[in-house]
Amino acid sequence: MRFRTVLSLIGFAVVALQPAAAQEREWHSTASLIGESKYGDDFERYDYVNPDAPKGGTFNATTSGSFDSFNPYIIRGTPAAGFARFGGGLLYDTLMEQATDEPSTSHALVAEAYSNPDDYSSATYRLNPKARWHDGEPITAEDVVWSFNVLKENSQLYNRYYENVTEAVAVNDHEVEFTFNETGNRELPHIMGDLVVLPKHWWEGTDADGNPRDVTEPTLEPPLGSGPYRIKSFNAGSEIIWERVDDYWGKDVPVKVGRENFDIRRYVYFRDRNSEWEAFKKGGLEDIRSELRSQYWAEGYDFPAFQEGKVVRKTFPTKSPEPMQGFTMNMRRDKFKDRRVRMALTYLFDFETMNRTRLYGLRTRTDSYFVGDELASSGVPEGRELEILEEYRDQLPPELFTEEFTLPDYSERGAQRANQRKAFELFRQAGWVSRDGKLVNETTGEPFTVEYLGSSPTDEIIAGLFVEDMRKLGIDASIRIVDQAQEINRLQNFDFDMTTVILAQSLSPGNEQRDFWSSTAADQPDSRNYSGIKDPVVDALVDRVIFAKDREELIATTHALDRVLLWGYYYIPQFYSPEVWLAWWDKFGMPDKQPSYIGADIDSWWIVPEKEAALATNGGGQ
Incomplete structure (x- = not known):
């Protein structure tokens, strides 16, 4: 979900x-x-x-990977679905x-x-x-x-x-x-x-x-809890079933009224997301699918259950801030410490071709760490934001003050060659040159390598073209797909060159920014400072965001932080969609409207017994 x-x-x-x-x-x-x-x-x-x-029925869901713990608040172990x-x-x-x-x-x-x-x-x-x-x-x-x-x-x-x-x-x-x-x-x-x-x-x-x-x-x-569900049964690593607590103390608390209506929530684990997709089409194992793959949304909904009306789908627009999704480069590795290298790699990412050929034109380019709301920086700094940035001028790139930050554009004819030339020149300035068709360190002769870490076929789609374009410049680029548990472990311990990271933001950024960007978090396993950013200006701006005295100051300071992060080229921004794509087996009732802020609140849905029984009889959701 x-x-x-x-x-x-x-x-x-x-x-x-x-x-x-x-x-x-x-x-x-x-x-x-x-x-x-x-x-x-x-x-x-x-x-x-x-x-x-009404309360009742079974909500079936799938997830990929495995689990080995019911304690989610420590680094060790992979928590089960529902935690x-x-x-x-x-x-x-x-x-x-x-x-x-x-x-x-x-x-x-x-x-x-x-x-x-x-x-x-x-x-x-x-x-x-x-x-x-x-x-x-x-x-x-x-x-x-x-x-x-x-x-x-x-x-x-x-x-x-x-x-x-x-x-x-x-x-x-x-x-x-x-x-x-x-x-x-x-x-x-x-x-x-x-x-x-x-x-x-x-x-x-x-x-x-x-x-x-x-x-x-x-x-x-199974631990003792206080929430709306308790563990009913499980098979370690493969399935967990939750049951609704009928005498749950909080069922009449305002945030719970009319919500959390399913008697049973069942989560079944699959090896990968392709297997989950096949399970959804078959029915009985996944009732609601939050579609993240453009290919499936564009051309995958032609299977019999959808054609027969047993599966329906709908787009839910959202008003919440979009997450920052991008390729992150691990600066704990020396080859990514030079800003010119990170900038060069940014110039090699051809979003426009990827969106057209692999994402069916359904995505929008991310151009801010706070995309889609008033907190995103734009133009050149001015007003209060400029005053804040002036305090750190000697520690920032000069162009930050005079140029609007833009990402390379591949939409025009000849753009690929121009952007590749720009990338090659940046690599040369950073000490990397071409020898026998390979990009190598000018002094040591060491080849420049990039291993992209992922855990699903979707990762191959997102990174595939990017890896091809890196290879054209002589970079020894590859994709490594591992199981989800191994990916989680490697991310927690920062054992990767490059990967895709999604960071959720809000309209009121605060203490979580330390976990995203601070020097302290860079050295702490399981933090979300995946890039390993250690920048005193970023640290100072994060603290200013946290201690902003009012909304006006918060907006100006967040603009400044956003701009410094962008010009630092710590992430290569990818894309977002300002809507939620949901498909479900037709066994649910739901309120006439859904909250536009998050798009859809599945916990406000309920199961219609007659529909559930019909699907179970005719094949499908059970």
Whole structure:
């Protein structure tokens, strides 16, 4: 499934001052960093859901690769489908839940409300007294404190995300205060809502054999949870089945009303994505397909079930920011450290030909790390953005201030030869020359090699033409396709030359930018600084984004960060589609409208028993 992740959350509380200048705590259950939520603190349910949606039926899904763990919050192990490395997945609830229909907004879940002082030096969350684990035990402030400490110590992602959170203290059984080591970060009090809450009493207990559990190790013992689903059964590495918790404590919480309606969620693993596609066409193993492959969307939907009306498809436009998808070059390898080399490789990527011949003209070129919204830089820097960049002028390319950043264009006749000449000249300036048709280091004679790492046939489609064009310049370029588990392991340990990376952005960038670009993250396994960027200007701009005092400053600073990243040529931008392509076996009911922000909320759909039975009888979804 395709889910858009918005890592930056929610808004800020207004702290009222009493005449005596003492602060009176003001609690909020809904907040937004961009204006006010359309629901406010009186939020009862999403306006698009069917509050009377029937429960029942089986939702079948497929995924590729394998799994060997039910503990997603450590580096070791591959978590099973339904778990999430960030967030709660199907099993756990978070303090608050990100909105499906508004940007940078969240609503209460385990925490019924939160508050913070006007200097953003701390945040206090008040827990919902109804919140329960699946064993009936209450979720307590002690669970929250324990979860924070465990996650920050063992999850690289949470450690970087909550870098400025110094302490979590249980004020009482239902209130937790988080203290920060800096003031002025207006996002930080609210992204604490992303914190997943884990059951301390279960993890510190013993298993059926009397062995103590260890939250720092992988496990295939189904953990105790608090969320809408629990593990029903599994076959290690090949299948996991989740069942809806009928007495789930949060089913009447506003973010859950009319949602999570399937009784059973079944995930079956396949070797590769081609096998998943064949399983979808056959029916019974994958009910809903989020189509990512242009070839299939353009000409693949001609199989019998689609022609007979058993499978339907629809395009759902979205208003959320598009992810940054691009080839990333691993600068931990010496050959990619020279900016001119990265720029030369950028000039060799022929997007226009690839889009026309392999993507059926269905994609749009990515030209920003914050594509598709007001945060994307354009033109030449001016106004507040220019003022910010002037502080770092002597550390930046001079052309950044005078030229609009543009990507090479292959649409005109003769463009390929011109772009290849430009690339060759950049390589020559960086010390690489042509000898006997091979691009080699002028001093050592070492050939310039690039191995592209992927895990599916789609990777071969995306990288294929690019590899051919690199070879034309004498580069020893190749594609290496590995299984998904090996790819994950190699990415976590930065063991690659070049690969395709997708980074989700939001309309309110914040702490997650450290994980994407900071010098600290570059040296930490499992970070998302895949390129290994270590640039003091980038570090400074990331901090300025995080500590922007208002929306205007955030936009200007993000423009500056975007521009510096682009002129650094750390990624070779690929493409995006401003819509979600969904196809499904006709067994579902759904609300009359879907949230335009994310395109489609599958959790608001439900199964129509008569349709499900008909498909099971006639062949198809079961």
